[in-house]
Amino acid sequence: MKYNFMFFLLAFFTALSIGGIGVAVSEKSILIAAVSIILVIILMGAGFSLRKKLREQNQQ
Secondary structure (H helix, E strand, C coil), X not given: CHHHHHXXXXXXXXXXXXXXXXXXXXXXXXXXXXXXXXXXXXXXXXXXXXXXXXXXXXXX
């Protein structure tokens, strides 16, 4: 249950960051776009690494 909540939070904040890219395009703000893209990369990377860690624990 703990990991499901973590995955939910990662997905939620990733979706917000992707929405931030849309806001940045509409506002023509390079700063907001850059921060949003960096956040998307970090959050998605964290989600994939957490999933890999859980998969490795289940195999042992």
